[in-house]
Amino acid sequence: MTNARLRIGYIPLVDAAALLVAADCGFAQEEGFEIELMREVSWSNVRDKLNLGLFDAAHMLSPLVIASSLGLGHVRVPIITPFNLALNGNAITISPQLHAALSEHTAGDLADPNISARALAQVVADRKARGIEPLTFGMTFPFSNHNYQLRFWMAAGGVDPDEDVRLVVLPPPYMVESLASGHVDGFCVGAPWNLVAVEAGVGHILHLGYEVMARVSEKVLAMRERWANDNPALCAALIRALARAADMIGNPEHRTTVADVIARHIDVTPDLVARVLAGTLLLSPNGPTRNNPSHIIIGGQSATRPDPVQAAWFYTQLVRWGQAPLSDEMQAKAIAAFRSDLFDAALGTLPAAGNTPADHVGAFAGPEFEPNHIQKYLDFWTNRRSGPRLSVVR
Incomplete structure (x- = not known):
C-alpha cells in the first residue's frame, strides 16, 4: 500500500470537502497513500469514469450509488460506499x-x-x-x-x-x-x-x-465493489484519512484553513465557503440571513457512517418515481451498497447521533418512513408513478 496513488473524481461542491482536505492537509499521506484529485463537471462523467476504472474512487450522489448497483440508467456495475461525505447541503x-x-x-x-x-x-x-x-x-x-x-x-x-x-x-x-x-x-x-x-x-x-x-445522505465516497474487495487495507486507510479530514472540517477552530482549501478547489471565495460550513446563509438579495448548522453536516453527529435506512429511503424514491420496480431482491441490493461494515472495521462502531429523526429522514410531509414496509409507505402517496417512467430533459 505504501506510496499508492489514488485517482479520485469530484465535482466542485462544498460537500467534497473531506476529499479535498484529506488530499491537501496531509491525512492521506499519513495513512501511506496519495490522492490525485480529478475535477469533473457532470455526474455522468464521474459515474462513467468510476465504472470504467479510470477513477479508483469518487465523490458521488448517494442515490447514484444505488442506481449503478441496480443497473438503472446505465450498465450495471456494483458500486458501494463505505463512507458518507456529507449530510444535507x-x-x-x-x-x-x-x-x-x-x-x-x-x-x-x-x-x-x-x-x-x-x-x-x-x-x-x-x-x-x-x-x-x-x-x-x-x-x-x-x-x-x-x-x-x-x-x-x-x-x-x-x-x-x-x-x-x-x-x-x-x-x-x-x-x-x-x-x-x-x-x-x-x-x-x-x-x-x-x-x-x-x-x-x-x-x-x-x-x-x-x-x-x-x-439525508447527500454525497458519499463511491468505489467499485471489486476494487474494495481487492484492496482492503487501502480502502480502510482511505476511510481513516477521510474521517480525520471530516473531524477537522467539523471543528470551527479550523474553519479558516478548511475554507481556504475548499475554495481553492471549487473556485469561490473562502468567505463564502466558511459561511456555508457555519450554516449562515443569505436567503434573498439584501434580505434575511438564516443561521442553522444543520444546513450541511460534515463530521460529527455520526454523519460519516453509511446508513442502511437511508439506502432504503433512496430505493423507495426510485420506486415512487418510476425509476425502478419494487422487489425484495432490488431492495436488498440497494441496502447492501451502503457498507457500514467496512466503515466499522476501519474506525470502530460509533455512537448513534442523538438528533437523528425517528425514521432517519424527517421529511416535512407524509408518514414516517419504515424500511420494512415500503409498499405501505408508497400507498400513502397518490402522486407517484406506477411504472418505469421519468420525464427529465437531459
Missing part, C-alpha cells in the same frame, strides 16, 4: 419572478414548504389557464436528492412533477447562469451555488434542503 432556489408569483398566490409564510408547495400549485394552474408554458426547474441528475427533494416538495402541494412542470438536468456550476438567463425558473443544487445565485442578485433561496428532509 442542498437548497431550492427560485427566480425573483417566481418568488413574486408565489407570494401573490399565498397569504401564508413561504418559509413553510407545505404553504409554498400549495402556492406553486396555484401558480402552475394559473399558467395553464393562461396558456403559458410550464415552469422549468434544474436539478443535477435523475438519481439525486436534488431530483427527489424537488419532486417531494412539489407533490406535497399537488403538483405533478412529470406533467405540470419541466425538470432538466444541469451540472452544478451551470445552475446560476441558467437562472440568470431565464433558461430555468428555479433549481435544486448543493452548496455553494444557491448562495452564489443569491449574492449575484438572481435568486431567492426558497427552502434549505433540511427543511424538506431533516437528515
Whole structure:
C-alpha cells in the first residue's frame, strides 16, 4: 500500500470537502497513500469514469450509488460506499419572478414548504389557464436528492412533477447562469451555488434542503465493489484519512484553513465557503440571513457512517418515481451498497447521533418512513408513478 496513488473524481461542491482536505492537509499521506484529485463537471462523467476504472474512487450522489448497483440508467456495475461525505447541503432556489408569483398566490409564510408547495400549485394552474408554458426547474441528475427533494416538495402541494412542470438536468456550476438567463425558473443544487445565485442578485433561496428532509445522505465516497474487495487495507486507510479530514472540517477552530482549501478547489471565495460550513446563509438579495448548522453536516453527529435506512429511503424514491420496480431482491441490493461494515472495521462502531429523526429522514410531509414496509409507505402517496417512467430533459 505504501506510496499508492489514488485517482479520485469530484465535482466542485462544498460537500467534497473531506476529499479535498484529506488530499491537501496531509491525512492521506499519513495513512501511506496519495490522492490525485480529478475535477469533473457532470455526474455522468464521474459515474462513467468510476465504472470504467479510470477513477479508483469518487465523490458521488448517494442515490447514484444505488442506481449503478441496480443497473438503472446505465450498465450495471456494483458500486458501494463505505463512507458518507456529507449530510444535507442542498437548497431550492427560485427566480425573483417566481418568488413574486408565489407570494401573490399565498397569504401564508413561504418559509413553510407545505404553504409554498400549495402556492406553486396555484401558480402552475394559473399558467395553464393562461396558456403559458410550464415552469422549468434544474436539478443535477435523475438519481439525486436534488431530483427527489424537488419532486417531494412539489407533490406535497399537488403538483405533478412529470406533467405540470419541466425538470432538466444541469451540472452544478451551470445552475446560476441558467437562472440568470431565464433558461430555468428555479433549481435544486448543493452548496455553494444557491448562495452564489443569491449574492449575484438572481435568486431567492426558497427552502434549505433540511427543511424538506431533516437528515439525508447527500454525497458519499463511491468505489467499485471489486476494487474494495481487492484492496482492503487501502480502502480502510482511505476511510481513516477521510474521517480525520471530516473531524477537522467539523471543528470551527479550523474553519479558516478548511475554507481556504475548499475554495481553492471549487473556485469561490473562502468567505463564502466558511459561511456555508457555519450554516449562515443569505436567503434573498439584501434580505434575511438564516443561521442553522444543520444546513450541511460534515463530521460529527455520526454523519460519516453509511446508513442502511437511508439506502432504503433512496430505493423507495426510485420506486415512487418510476425509476425502478419494487422487489425484495432490488431492495436488498440497494441496502447492501451502503457498507457500514467496512466503515466499522476501519474506525470502530460509533455512537448513534442523538438528533437523528425517528425514521432517519424527517421529511416535512407524509408518514414516517419504515424500511420494512415500503409498499405501505408508497400507498400513502397518490402522486407517484406506477411504472418505469421519468420525464427529465437531459
